[in-house]
Each structure stands twice: as structure tokens, then as C-alpha cells.
Amino acid sequence: xxxxxxxxxxxxxxxxxxxxxxxxxxxxxxxxxxxxxxxxxxxxxxxxxxxxxxxxxxxxxxxxxxxxxxxxxxxxxxxxxxxxxxxxxxxxxxxxxxxxxxxxxxxxxxxxxxxxxxxxxxxxxxxxxxxxxxxxxxxxxxxxxxxxxxxxxxxxxxxxxxxxxxxxxxxxxxx
Numbered sequence: 203x204x205x206x207x208x209x210x211x212x213x214x215x216x217x218x219x220x221x222x223x224x225x226x227x228x229x230x231x232x233x234x235x236x237x238x239x240x241x242x243x244x245x246x247x248x249x250x251x252x253x254x255x256x257x258x259x260x261x262x263x264x265x266x267x268x269x270x271x272x273x274x275x276x277x278x279x280x281x282x283x284x285x286x287x288x289x290x291x292x293x294x295x296x297x298x299x300x301x302x303x304x305x306x307x308x309x310x311x312x313x314x315x316x317x318x319x320x321x322x323x324x325x326x327x328x329x330x331x332x333x334x335x336x337x338x339x340x341x342x343x344x345x346x347x348x349x350x351x352x353x354x355x356x357x358x359x360x361x362x363x364x365x366x367x368x369x370x371x372x373x374x375x376x377x
Contacts, residue, residue: 315369326367
């Protein structure tokens with residue numbers, strides 16, 4: 203009886219050690235992506251050794267940005283933007299001067315619509331707008347999302363189901 207209890211405790215201890223060992227945790231993180239692949243900033247998927255070397259994410263200026271569990275944090279509220287800043291942040295990122303775009307719903311009114319999601323279009327719904335950087339697979343998209351939660355802006359993978367898609371490079375309408 204004591205021997206079987208000892209063996210059971212030893213097995214549990216070894217399992218606990220395996221799950222808390224940093225090398226094991228690293229292995230899980232490295233293979234957590236689909237087929238061991240990672241999504242790059244430009245929306246491309248890289249696999250294997252290339253995936254390991256492409257894990258650092260940079261902003262538009264080439265500066266490294268902090269990565270977290272909920273995507274890559276690219277900043278907070280841009281200077282001069284209102285409290286609800288998704289439209290303003292995206293407007294500034296794209297270099298658009300029209301302040302009517304600070305209001306998310308104006309993106310759907312002022313830009314030409316496109317049939318579906320693709321890189322380079324904006325996804326708009328009531329009260330929010332985000333920019334699609336690229337496909338992430340399985341119906342998910344890498345998006346540039348200003349005011350994505352907690353007062354932060356992120357690059358992260360999201361579903362765009364239920365959004366309207368507009369081409370912010372297609373010229374402003376009179377709305």
C-alpha cells in the first residue's frame with residue numbers, strides 16, 4: 203500500500219514538474235500556432251525555423267512593440283483623438299485629414315463599400331472601425347484595432363463577421 207502511494211505521488215510530482223518546466227512551456231508556445239506557424243505583421247504566415255525568427259513585431263516606423271496575450275499592443279490613444287478613438291486612430295494611421303472619420307459610422311457612409319474582407323480594407327460596425335492587415339486563416343483576420351479594449355490599440359486576430367467593409371483608399375464621398 204505504501205509503495206503504490208509512493209509511486210503515485212512520484213508520478214504526480216513528475217507530471218507537475220513537466221508542466222511547470224520552462225522548456226516544456228516554451229515548446230507549447232512554439233507549437234501553439236496552427237502547424238507551428240506564426241502570422242507576421244504583413245498578414246503572411248511563416249512556419250518552421252522562419253516562424254521562430256519572425257516573432258518580433260514592429261510598428262509602422264520599424265520600432266519593436268510589446269506583445270501580450272491579447273495581441274500586440276501598438277499604443278494607446280493618439281494625441282488629439284477623442285475618448286472613443288478607433289476612427290481617429292485609424293484616420294491618423296492612414297494619413298487622412300477629414301475629422302468626420304473620428305466617428306466610426308462615418309467610415310461606412312463616406313467610403314465605397316467592398317464585397318468582403320481582404321487586406322487593406324476597413325471593417326466597420328456600429329460604434330467601431332478597424333483596419334484589416336491580412337488573413338489569419340479559419341475565417342479570422344489580423345486587424346489593426348485602435349481602442350480595442352483597456353484604452354489600448356492592438357494588432358490582433360479577430361473575426362470580422364457582421365462588419366461592413368469599405369475601401370479607405372477609394373476616395374471620400376460627400377456623405
